[in-house]
Amino acid sequence: MSSNKDIESLIEMMARLPGLGPRSARRAVLQLVRKRDLLLLPLADLMHQVGVSVRECETCGNLASSPLCDICISPKRAGPEICVVEDVADLWAMERGGSFRGRYHVLGGTLSALDSIGPEDLKIPKLVQRVADESVREVILALNATVDGQTTAHYIADQLEGKVRMTSLAQGVPIGGELDYLDDGTISAALRARKDI
Amino acid sequence: MSSNKDIESLIEMMARLPGLGPRSARRAVLQLVRKRDLLLLPLADLMHQVGVSVRECETCGNLASSPLCDICISPKRAGPEICVVEDVADLWAMERGGSFRGRYHVLGGTLSALDSIGPEDLKIPKLVQRVADESVREVILALNATVDGQTTAHYIADQLEGKVRMTSLAQGVPIGGELDYLDDGTISAALRARKDI
Incomplete structure (x- = not known):
C-alpha cells in the first residue's frame, strides 16, 4: 500500500x-x-x-529500571501500609491520586476461574510473605469493583486473616458524580455507607 | 506518575x-x-x-529505502502518466484505490500565502523538469479539493500549459454517498458534470 x-x-x-x-x-x-x-x-x-x-520490581511488581522500583527504594514511602492493586495501570492511577504515601503490591491480574488463573499465577503468596517479613500494619485492597476483583479481594482477606489490618477503598458517589447518572448498585452502596455530617 | x-x-x-x-x-x-x-x-x-x-525518493518524493522508490523503479509503473499529490498520505490513498498504474509526484504541501509557502518550497520546479525530461503524456492533478489545493492546481496548470495534457480528479457524489448529507457545492458540481446514461 x-x-x-x-x-x-x-x-x-x-x-x-x-x-x-x-x-x-x-x-x-x-x-x-x-x-x-x-x-x-x-x-x-x-x-x-x-x-x-525495565523489569518488574522484585518486591512489589511495579516497573523498575533496577531490581527494586523507585517507590520500594524511597525512604519516604517506607510506611506501614501496603496497597494491593491488580496491575501497574492501577498503581499509576493511585499515584495520580497522590494521597497514598506507602508502598504497593502489584498482583499482576485477578483470580479467574474462567481463564484458570489461580493464586499461584498471581503474586498472592509473595504478598503473604511480605506481610510476614516486613513490618506491615495495614493492607489496603485497592482492587477493581468487578466480580473478579472482589473475588480476589475476598481470597486475599482469607489468606491474611488475623495477621494484619485489612481495608478496602470506600465505595460511593464519585466526586462530581450526578445521582441521576449513577447505577443502582452504587447508590445503594453509598446509602449503606452513609456518614454523619 | x-x-x-x-x-x-x-x-x-x-x-x-x-x-x-x-x-x-x-x-x-x-x-x-x-x-x-x-x-x-x-x-x-x-x-x-x-x-x-527511509528517505525521500529523488525523483518523486515518495518514501523510499533506496535513492529511488519502489514505484519509480518498477517497470510496470513506467506509464506515460504522472499523478501529482500533495503528500505521501495522498499517494498511499491513491495506491489503496488500486486503479492508477503510473508514477507519482509528491509536492510536499500546497502553495499557501498565509504560511508563505511558494512554488520553490514545493517540488513544482522538479515536476516541470520531469515533464520536460521524461516521456510524460498526461499529468493528473490529484490535489485536495480545498482552497490551497485548488490554488496549487491552477498554478501547476499555468506552468505546464501547452507542454502536456493535464487532467484533474472528477468531482461529484462519493460512492455510497447520500444526497441529503452532501454539501451544496458538491451537489452543484455533480449536476454540472452530469453524464449521459
Missing part, C-alpha cells in the same frame, strides 16, 4: 497498539518519518532502552 | 503521536512493556531501521 516494506511493517506493528487502528497507525508513521530526528530516532532509542532495562 | 523516568519519557513521547493522548499513550506503553519481546523490542528496531534507511 505504501510501496515500502519497512514502512508497511512499521504501520502494521503500530496498529497493534491499543488505541491505534490501521488508519491512525498510518498517520502516526507519517508523522514519525516527518520528524525523523525529533521523534522517530529518539523514540526508537527510548523504546530500546526501556525494553532492555 | 509512573515512578520511572524512562517509562515517563516514553509515555510523553508516545503522546506526541497523532491519535494518542496522555491516557492512550499510557495504555500503549503498558502494552509495549508487557509484550517486550513480541512488540517493544521489534518496534524499536524497526523504528531505528526506518529512521536510518
Whole structure:
C-alpha cells in the first residue's frame, strides 16, 4: 500500500497498539518519518532502552529500571501500609491520586476461574510473605469493583486473616458524580455507607 | 506518575503521536512493556531501521529505502502518466484505490500565502523538469479539493500549459454517498458534470 516494506511493517506493528487502528497507525508513521530526528530516532532509542532495562520490581511488581522500583527504594514511602492493586495501570492511577504515601503490591491480574488463573499465577503468596517479613500494619485492597476483583479481594482477606489490618477503598458517589447518572448498585452502596455530617 | 523516568519519557513521547493522548499513550506503553519481546523490542528496531534507511525518493518524493522508490523503479509503473499529490498520505490513498498504474509526484504541501509557502518550497520546479525530461503524456492533478489545493492546481496548470495534457480528479457524489448529507457545492458540481446514461 505504501510501496515500502519497512514502512508497511512499521504501520502494521503500530496498529497493534491499543488505541491505534490501521488508519491512525498510518498517520502516526507519517508523522514519525516527518520528524525523523525529533521523534522517530529518539523514540526508537527510548523504546530500546526501556525494553532492555525495565523489569518488574522484585518486591512489589511495579516497573523498575533496577531490581527494586523507585517507590520500594524511597525512604519516604517506607510506611506501614501496603496497597494491593491488580496491575501497574492501577498503581499509576493511585499515584495520580497522590494521597497514598506507602508502598504497593502489584498482583499482576485477578483470580479467574474462567481463564484458570489461580493464586499461584498471581503474586498472592509473595504478598503473604511480605506481610510476614516486613513490618506491615495495614493492607489496603485497592482492587477493581468487578466480580473478579472482589473475588480476589475476598481470597486475599482469607489468606491474611488475623495477621494484619485489612481495608478496602470506600465505595460511593464519585466526586462530581450526578445521582441521576449513577447505577443502582452504587447508590445503594453509598446509602449503606452513609456518614454523619 | 509512573515512578520511572524512562517509562515517563516514553509515555510523553508516545503522546506526541497523532491519535494518542496522555491516557492512550499510557495504555500503549503498558502494552509495549508487557509484550517486550513480541512488540517493544521489534518496534524499536524497526523504528531505528526506518529512521536510518527511509528517505525521500529523488525523483518523486515518495518514501523510499533506496535513492529511488519502489514505484519509480518498477517497470510496470513506467506509464506515460504522472499523478501529482500533495503528500505521501495522498499517494498511499491513491495506491489503496488500486486503479492508477503510473508514477507519482509528491509536492510536499500546497502553495499557501498565509504560511508563505511558494512554488520553490514545493517540488513544482522538479515536476516541470520531469515533464520536460521524461516521456510524460498526461499529468493528473490529484490535489485536495480545498482552497490551497485548488490554488496549487491552477498554478501547476499555468506552468505546464501547452507542454502536456493535464487532467484533474472528477468531482461529484462519493460512492455510497447520500444526497441529503452532501454539501451544496458538491451537489452543484455533480449536476454540472452530469453524464449521459
